[in-house]
Amino acid sequence: MTETVTDVRKQMRGFIEDNFLYLRPDVELGDGDDFLALGVIDSLGFVELVEEVQSRFGIAIEDVEITEENFGSIDAIAGYVERKRAG
Amino acid sequence: MCGIAGIVRAAGEARVDEDALLRMARAIRHRGPDGYGLALDEGAGFVSTRLAIVDLPCGWQPLEDDAEGDLLVYNGEVYNHIELRDELRAQGVSFATSSDTEVVLRLLERDGLDALRRFNGQFAFAWWQAQSRRLTLVRDRFGVRPLHFALRDDGTLVFGSEAKALFASGEVKARPDLAGIDDVFTTWGTRPPRSPFQGVDQLAPGGFLVWEGGKIVARRRWWEPEYGDAAAPDGDLLELMRDSVDLRLRADVPVGAYLSGGLDSSLISALAQQRKDGELRTFSIAFKDPRYDERAQQEAVARALRTQHHVVEAGPGEIAAALPDVIRHTETPLIRTAPVPLFLLARAVRANDLTVVITGEGADELFWGYDLFKEVAIRELHRRDPDAAMAMLDDLYPYLGETGARRGPAFTKFLLETGAGNDPLGSHLTRAEATATVKAFYRDEVAAEIGAGSSLERLRAQLPEAFDSWSTLERAAWLEVTTLLEPYLLAAQGDRVAMASGVEGRFPFLDHRVFAYSAALPPERKLDGMRDKIALRDLADGLLPAEIVERPKQPYRAPEVAPFFSDDAPEWVADALGADALEETCIWDAGRVEGLLRRCRTGRATGVREGMALVGILTTQLWHDEFCGPERYAYPGETEAPRVRIDRTRDKVTGETE
Numbered sequence: 179m180t181e182t183v184t185d186v187r188k189q190m191r192g193f194i195e196d197n198f199l200y201l202r203p204d205v206e207l208g209d210g211d212d213f214l215a216l217g218v219i220d221s222l223g224f225v226e227l228v229e230e231v232q233s234r235f236g237i238a239i240e241d242v243e244i245t246e247e248n249f250g251s252i253d254a255i256a257g258y259v260e261r262k263r264a265g
Numbered sequence: 266m267c268g269i270a271g272i273v274r275a276a277g278e279a280r281v282d283e284d285a286l287l288r289m290a291r292a293i294r295h296r297g298p299d300g301y302g303l304a305l306d307e308g309a310g311f312v313s314t315r316l317a318i319v320d321l322p323c324g325w326q327p328l329e330d331d332a333e334g335d336l337l338v339y340n341g342e343v344y345n346h347i348e349l350r351d352e353l354r355a356q357g358v359s360f361a362t363s364s365d366t367e368v369v370l371r372l373l374e375r376d377g378l379d380a381l382r383r384f385n386g387q388f389a390f391a392w393w394q395a396q397s398r399r400l401t402l403v404r405d406r407f408g409v410r411p412l413h414f415a416l417r418d419d420g421t422l423v424f425g426s427e428a429k430a431l432f433a434s435g436e437v438k439a440r441p442d443l444a445g446i447d448d449v450f451t452t453w454g455t456r457p458p459r460s461p462f463q464g465v466d467q468l469a470p471g472g473f474l475v476w477e478g479g480k481i482v483a484r485r486r487w488w489e490p491e492y493g494d495a496a497a498p499d500g501d502l503l504e505l506m507r508d509s510v511d512l513r514l515r516a517d518v519p520v521g522a523y524l525s526g527g528l529d530s531s532l533i534s535a536l537a538q539q540r541k542d543g544e545l546r547t548f549s550i551a552f553k554d555p556r557y558d559e560r561a562q563q564e565a566v567a568r569a570l571r572t573q574h575h576v577v578e579a580g581p582g583e584i585a586a587a588l589p590d591v592i593r594h595t596e597t598p599l600i601r602t603a604p605v606p607l608f609l610l611a612r613a614v615r616a617n618d619l620t621v622v623i624t625g626e627g628a629d630e631l632f633w634g635y636d637l638f639k640e641v642a643i644r645e646l647h648r649r650d651p652d653a654a655m656a657m658l659d660d661l662y663p664y665l666g667e668t669g670a671r672r673g674p675a676f677t678k679f680l681l682e683t684g685a686g687n688d689p690l691g692s693h694l695t696r697a698e699a700t701a702t703v704k705a706f707y708r709d710e711v712a713a714e715i716g717a718g719s720s721l722e723r724l725r726a727q728l729p730e731a732f733d734s735w736s737t738l739e740r741a742a743w744l745e746v747t748t749l750l751e752p753y754l755l756a757a758q759g760d761r762v763a764m765a766s767g768v769e770g771r772f773p774f775l776d777h778r779v780f781a782y783s784a785a786l787p788p789e790r791k792l793d794g795m796r797d798k799i800a801l802r803d804l805a806d807g808l809l810p811a812e813i814v815e816r817p818k819q820p821y822r823a824p825e826v827a828p829f830f831s832d833d834a835p836e837w838v839a840d841a842l843g844a845d846a847l848e849e850t851c852i853w854d855a856g857r858v859e860g861l862l863r864r865c866r867t868g869r870a871t872g873v874r875e876g877m878a879l880v881g882i883l884t885t886q887l888w889h890d891e892f893c894g895p896e897r898y899a900y901p902g903e904t905e906a907p908r909v910r911i912d913r914t915r916d917k918v919t920g921e922t923e
Contacts, residue, residue: 196864196869200857200859200860200861200863200864201705201706201857201860203856203857203860220698220701220702220705221679221683221698222679222698222699222702222874224675224679225675225676225678225679226675226872227675228673228674228675229673229675229676232673232674232675233673239673239674239675240674241674241677241678244674244675244678
């Protein structure tokens with residue numbers, strides 16, 4: 179069984195809140211907000227985020243796909259996961 | 266090996282309080298548990314605490330020159346003192362003692378600061394030229410021995426082996442230096458000239474300072490690590506290493522060895538055992554947690570070398586219990602608990618009646634053993650042959666997988682891209698970025714005051730002129746020596762935790778001749794693909810078991826979160842990290858810290874970065890409380906009688922009144 183786009187969003191929000199947002203209690207993170215621009219995630223945090231997407235959703239991520247366009251926000255990740263699954 | 270301290274005032278008529286000297290002596294008495302001495306001159310006072318290693322009955326300090334009235338307080342060893350003494354004797358110089366201290370003073374008197382280049386050793390000293398009222402402070406090439414000082418507005422200079430001697434003087438108040446602390450959370454240690462304390466400087470490794478008339482009139486490096494010499498190395502490395510080890514076995518007390526189970530300390534132990542006729546005693550730290558433990562390798566080496574082997578086992582409980590003492594001695598916040606087991610190991614060495622140990626420190630910096638050098642090489646290879654570089658990366662950091670920083674395409678991309686451009690600090694940006702995790706917990710106003718990137722900016726401004734002419738690996742080596750070796754490994758993980766128990770560490774790889782040899786060695790004799798320290802591995806072949814000769818480096822680490830969040834964690838942990846204590850220290854944001862603590866309590870803080878953050882915050886709290894807080898340590902005076910007492914002020918007063 180695979181998660182819906184909504185599930186992906188929910189799971190990633192949980193992961194980001196748990197791992198990063200406790201450091202930025204001042205930020206109300208929207209699904210479309212840019213993690214890096216808001217300073218919610220630093221460069222190594224970005225690494226952890228990408229690795230999490232790979233292991234959690236069982237996706238093989240190509241080097242060229244590791245971009246802000248695909249991983250820069252909750253919406254971006256949900257869209258990326260959906261596209262990868264659609265193949 | 267000793268501790269030194271002193272006060273000099275701009276005007277000779279100004280007094281130096283003997284009680285202040287007694288407090289300073291007591292503050293660094295752990296460095297010299299065998300006794301202490303003091304000297305009072307006009308507007309000047311000096312103390313020395315002594316750990317007797319050479320010339321046990323006669324080597325007391327301060328050492329006085331009868332003719333010139335010069336005084337020397339000296340911490341450390343000049344290993345080639347026998348050869349230098351013979352040379353001076355041949356020129357008619359006579360000696361009252363057989364100590365290296367007297368050789369240092371005589372050679373300084375003959376050659377001035379040109380004498381420094383003749384010294385092979387590890388030392389920090391203060392040379393008082395009474396007639397000109399000139400004080401010269403000197404530190405050895407790599408900064409094995411520490412030396413702190415503060416220049417007050419009235420021209421008074423206060424110095425000491427450790428900062429606590431300055432605070433004990435009553436002349437200097439301990440206050441946090443945010444930029445100094447930020448160095449710890451950038452490259453693991455505060456780089457000289459800064460210290461973590463405002464107004465307290467550290468003399469640079471290979472540096473000297475001259476104070477006269479209330480002013481610092483000269484402050485320079487007399488030695489610096491240099492690279493890029495195309496000439497082939499002189500001589501034979503095995504002979505050089507044998508000589509370096511032999512020099513460091515010179516002592517009037519027994520010398521033991523630290524044995525980590527890796528190549529470097531095993532090689533040093535093997536060379537030492539050949540000279541000790543089978544009597545070498547080796548000491549190892551073992552961990553209850555198998556992820557950190559190297560007991561099997563240590564025992565294999567000890568068996569092969571037939572040493573008398575001692576093991577100290579450290580678990581979470583021992584690490585938590587000792588941390589406050591460790592911070593008292595290191596005088597700095599830390600990002601790792603790794604100094605704690607070494608503190609416990611030195612205590613065990615002392616309990617076994619040894620006061621000197623040789624270790625393998627320095628080999629990874631000189632012969633490119635750290636993974637950081639491999640990162641640099643892989644980035645270079647990636648430009649030419651990406652597939653080969655990716656294959657090499659698979660062998661790097663195998664231990665990260667267990668600790669939460671999972672390896673995958675993003676981690677690979679990060680390693681390859683961070684520092685891949687022309688940034689001179691490129692080799693160290695991955696470490697700086699990982700360590701900067703701790704900075705996310707700064708209060709906003711603290712972060713603003715420090716300024717983003719200021720520690721790295723100061724480092725950029727410090728780069729030597731020749732830096733650009735060196736290869737990327739040589740640049741990485743210079744940065745490693747400058748940012749990690751002295752500020753962290755030789756200090757918090759070296760001198761301080763050993764001297765806490767009055768144990769002197771000696772480092773055969775940090776003989777300046779070995780450095781010169783390594784710098785002139787062709788790069789492929791240091792690192793070739795993923796095979797590191799090749800020249801040393803070749804040397805070890807036949808001296809050590811084969812599995813040790815080819816053993817990849819295992820980074821020395823200790824548990825970081827478990828000691829402080831197990832059921833039997835000490836009560837002070839919660840107090841130190843509580844809202845009141847955080848408010849008192851005024852560095853960390855309580856809300857963010859609470860978020861981290863929640864993760865620690867629920868077992869979710871499993872990553873390397875969270876471990877660093879916890880240790881960084883907790884040790885800053887302990888450090889602040891010990892030195893800067895409202896209940897900071899009150900420094901009592903020494904009550905024992907001094908072994909040497911020179912009082913020229915009294916002589917003069919007596920002379921005038923009689």
